[in-house]
Amino acid sequence: MNLSYYIAKRYLISKKSHNIINIISGISVVGITIGTMALIVVLSVFNGFEGLVESLFNTFNPDLLITAKEGKTFHSSEFPESSIKNIPGVIYYTEVVEENALIKQNAKQHIIRIKGVSEDFRQMSRLDSMMVDGEFELRYEDKNYAVLGAGVAYFLGFNLSDFSDPLTIYVPRRTSGSGINFAKAFNEKLIYASGVFSVQQDFDIKYVIVPIDFARDLLEYDDEVTAIELGLDKDSDVGKIQTEIQKLLGDDFSIKNQFQQQELLYKIMRSEKWAIFLILSFILIIATFNVIGSLSMLILDKKKDIAVLHALGANKKLIKRIFLIEGLLISLFGAIFGLTTGALICWLQQEFGLISLGSGDGTFIINSYPVKMKVLDFVYVFITVFVIGFGAAWLPVKQISKKYLEQKLA
Numbered sequence: 001m002n003l004s005y006y007i008a009k010r011y012l013i014s015k016k017s018h019n020i021i022n023i024i025s026g027i028s029v030v031g032i033t034i035g036t037m038a039l040i041v042v043l044s045v046f047n048g049f050e051g052l053v054e055s056l057f058n059t060f061n062p063d064l065l066i067t068a069k070e071g072k073t074f075h076s077s078e079f080p081e082s083s084i085k086n087i088p089g090v091i092y093y094t095e096v097v098e099e100n101a102l103i104k105q106n107a108k109q110h111i112i113r114i115k116g117v118s119e120d121f122r123q124m125s126r127l128d129s130m131m132v133d134g135e136f137e138l139r140y141e142d143k144n145y146a147v148l149g150a151g152v153a154y155f156l157g158f159n160l161s162d163f164s165d166p167l168t169i170y171v172p173r174r175t176s177g178s179g180i181n182f183a184k185a186f187n188e189k190l191i192y193a194s195g196v197f198s199v200q201q202d203f204d205i206k207y208v209i210v211p212i213d214f215a216r217d218l219l220e221y222d223d224e225v226t227a228i229e230l231g232l233d234k235d236s237d238v239g240k241i242q243t244e245i246q247k248l249l250g251d252d253f254s255i256k257n258q259f260q261q262q263e264l265l266y267k268i269m270r271s272e273k274w275a276i277f278l279i280l281s282f283i284l285i286i287a288t289f290n291v292i293g294s295l296s297m298l299i300l301d302k303k304k305d306i307a308v309l310h311a312l313g314a315n316k317k318l319i320k321r322i323f324l325i326e327g328l329l330i331s332l333f334g335a336i337f338g339l340t341t342g343a344l345i346c347w348l349q350q351e352f353g354l355i356s357l358g359s360g361d362g363t364f365i366i367n368s369y370p371v372k373m374k375v376l377d378f379v380y381v382f383i384t385v386f387v388i389g390f391g392a393a394w395l396p397v398k399q400i401s402k403k404y405l406e407q408k409l410a
Helices: 003-013 020-060 081-085 121-125 152-157 212-219 238-252 263-287 289-301 303-311 317-350 375-397
Strands: 062-070 089-104 108-117 130-135 142-149 167-172 186-197 209-213 227-232 253-257
Touching: 003 317, 020 263, 020 289, 020 317, 020 375, 062 209, 062 238, 062 303, 081 089, 081 238, 081 317, 089 121, 089 152, 089 212, 108 167, 108 212, 121 227, 142 152, 152 186, 167 212, 186 212, 209 212, 227 238, 263 375, 289 303, 289 317, 289 375, 303 317, 317 375
Parallel strands: 108 209, 142 186
Antiparallel strands: 062 227, 062 253, 089 108, 089 167, 089 227, 130 186, 142 209, 167 186
């Protein structure tokens, strides 16, 4: 067994001449344990919320979104639809027409984003799993229906069971008309709603989903689309398919994956996660001050032992290594206990939802704080604790001076 490690372990677990050193060492381990546990728990909760937000956005956003770099629309008849559909991994192809509009029912009205979609949208978006009222049905028995966001339904005071008053959607005419006569300045169409969805506030308060033929008729389009949305096989290489489509379409089109469609949001979430990581790391540094105090007092307590070891032939390097290893052992025990405790708390939260969100009255999408543990987080936290522990141990150890080595034994 390594001599320095053996002596350091004996110093750590043996009773000191001053009991306060044992107490401070115990406090050091507890402090590092709590700091490490907090890091793991907080990072795992951030992972859980990030995964939740991604799942919500991905329910509405496609795997790949194709738009024109210049202009608002492009002609679907001039688009290489068959070539894209034949790319391995592409399983859903949805034509989309989006435009701002005004929706009105009775005396209430609201500015919306009308989204006309083709047949594949339902299977691609999985929006039918996010319905809070009614069903996701855009066409039934040759009749068109709309699906409202929950926020739109709220502002309209919408009641699905009331069939007496349909929804009226207005958009400005593309052709010239009288700016004074409202009837001539706007196109309007009536439509009934089949259901209400709730995904995320940004979508819920503005989107109304309608069949693409209804949207084109309202907007006076022929075969124009504002975007093409693609759904990919879950095992496909998104980056490879994205690159292949970009080569096929050239520089006139923009192809964005799910991360790029919400790039700012994801960057903010990750920045917040690592900002919290740094803040808790600083707290951990404060907790390791106890290690500095514990080692400093232990070195003073073992002055005679240091002199004896030096007299027996131990050099200054070996003696410093003994106390450095003891400081690292304190940090190591704290890290192991903290990682284990943090993992246990996260597991309990995953399985039993110990800490709930709100009062459980359905206000939130989920009932308890989401938690997702990642192996890399455990690795980063362990490395962080080890580095901080090494610095805390090295500070008092480097102060071991020559007078300790040459102290008289009598």
